[in-house]
Amino acid sequence: MSWIVDFILVLGGLIFFHELGHFLAARMLGIGVKTFSLGFGPRIAGFTWGATNYRLSLIPLGGYVSLAGEERDMTEDNGFNKKELFMNRPPWHRMIVVAAGPLFNFVLAWVIFWGIIISNGQMGLAPKVGKLQPGSPAMHAGIEVGDNVLTIEGHKIIFWSDLAETIQNSQGETLDFVIERDGTTKEIAVKPQVQELKNIFGETIRRPVVGIVAAGDSKTIEMNGIDGAVAAAEQTWNVTKLICTSIVKMVERVVPMDSIGGPIMIAQAIKQQSERGLLELLQFTAFISINLGLLNLLPIPVLDGGHLLFFSLETILRKPLNERLQAAATRIGLLLLLCLMAFAIFNDIVRTLSSK
Numbered sequence: 001m002s003w004i005v006d007f008i009l010v011l012g013g014l015i016f017f018h019e020l021g022h023f024l025a026a027r028m029l030g031i032g033v034k035t036f037s038l039g040f041g042p043r044i045a046g047f048t049w050g051a052t053n054y055r056l057s058l059i060p061l062g063g064y065v066s067l068a069g070e071e072r073d074m075t076e077d078n079g080f081n082k083k084e085l086f087m088n089r090p091p092w093h094r095m096i097v098v099a100a101g102p103l104f105n106f107v108l109a110w111v112i113f114w115g116i117i118i119s120n121g122q123m124g125l126a127p128k129v130g131k132l133q134p135g136s137p138a139m140h141a142g143i144e145v146g147d148n149v150l151t152i153e154g155h156k157i158i159f160w161s162d163l164a165e166t167i168q169n170s171q172g173e174t175l176d177f178v179i180e181r182d183g184t185t186k187e188i189a190v191k192p193q194v195q196e197l198k199n200i201f202g203e204t205i206r207r208p209v210v211g212i213v214a215a216g217d218s219k220t221i222e223m224n225g226i227d228g229a230v231a232a233a234e235q236t237w238n239v240t241k242l243i244c245t246s247i248v249k250m251v252e253r254v255v256p257m258d259s260i261g262g263p264i265m266i267a268q269a270i271k272q273q274s275e276r277g278l279l280e281l282l283q284f285t286a287f288i289s290i291n292l293g294l295l296n297l298l299p300i301p302v303l304d305g306g307h308l309l310f311f312s313l314e315t316i317l318r319k320p321l322n323e324r325l326q327a328a329a330t331r332i333g334l335l336l337l338l339c340l341m342a343f344a345i346f347n348d349i350v351r352t353l354s355s356k
Contacts, residue, residue, distance in 0.1 A: 019064055032086075137193050173192075175189070301330040
């Protein structure tokens with residue numbers, strides 16, 4: 001049952017790190033923090049340092065931050081003066097505090113990817129040809145099974161993903177391949193052919209292809225700290241783009257709504273990854289951290305993105321928003337979020353029962 005501990009550490013750790021972002025940003029800007037809790041629910045232990053109560057709470061799933069003056073027109077709150085109250089600060093201060101939570105989720109994912117890369121190297125599929133499609137442009141050009149692709153159009157090919165991206169961006173123009181075969185290099189010109197394919201979302205798209213399939217060999221490149229940091233940033237950005245695209249495809253009904261998962265699906269995925277090993281669990285943790293950051297940036301009241309929307313409108317209008325309108329929007333946002341959570345849990349239950 002060690003996966004239960006992994007589930008608590010992963011999900012709780014990600015939420016706690018998110019709240020830590022809010023906490024540090026508030027402290028940096030001189031905004032009062034009444035409570036910073038590790039965990040939810042009843043207080044188990046804690047201490048007060050300055051005017052902030054630091055506590056350990058019963059339920060170890062994340063944590064929370066309680067800021068001074070989260071309501072308007074307050075002159076003091078729990079000993080904090082007017083200048084330290086959150087809603088008395090300019091909108092851009094409040095926006096920094098709100099945005100710091102999701103930002104910390106992206107930073108955490110980047111740190112995890114960076115740690116994996118500098119300790120294990122950057123891993124990927126080797127750019128080695130494993131199969132040629134009959135009658136394909138690559139076959140006609142003279143590429144053979146076992147060839148290692150070194151460069152395309154002068155661009156160094158390190159992994160198969162580099163090869164695929166270069167061909168995809170070619171717009172069907174002839175490409176100069178430099179391949180390695182039996183210890184010698186050879187230049188081969190290949191003109192991609194535009195074909196209809198299915199993307200990862202099941203959509204039919206038109207893309208240039210040359211008709212080669214990867215051999216499936218893995219490849220690892222050792223990197224120093226700086227190169228590893230850049231590669232980790234690229235990996236974080238690629239995962240972010242993939243998740244954003246998935247959200248858009250879900251809204252467009254390309255991705256079915258029953259693919260939405262909740263805590264049960266996350267727990268099952270954590271169990272699977274923890275059984276595969278620490279490396280896989282860490283990679284999944286980074287993926288979930290980016291998910292959490294993006295989810296909180298959605299412009300739904302009660303989420304960080306909703307608060308950012310309110311504060312942005314306040315900045316544009318140069319006056320506070322109507323409190324009754326803001327309260328109504330918050331109630332609608334909360335209802336929407338609860339419905340989404342209920343739907344996700346329903347999907348989890350249906351998936352679990354159908355798999356038995």
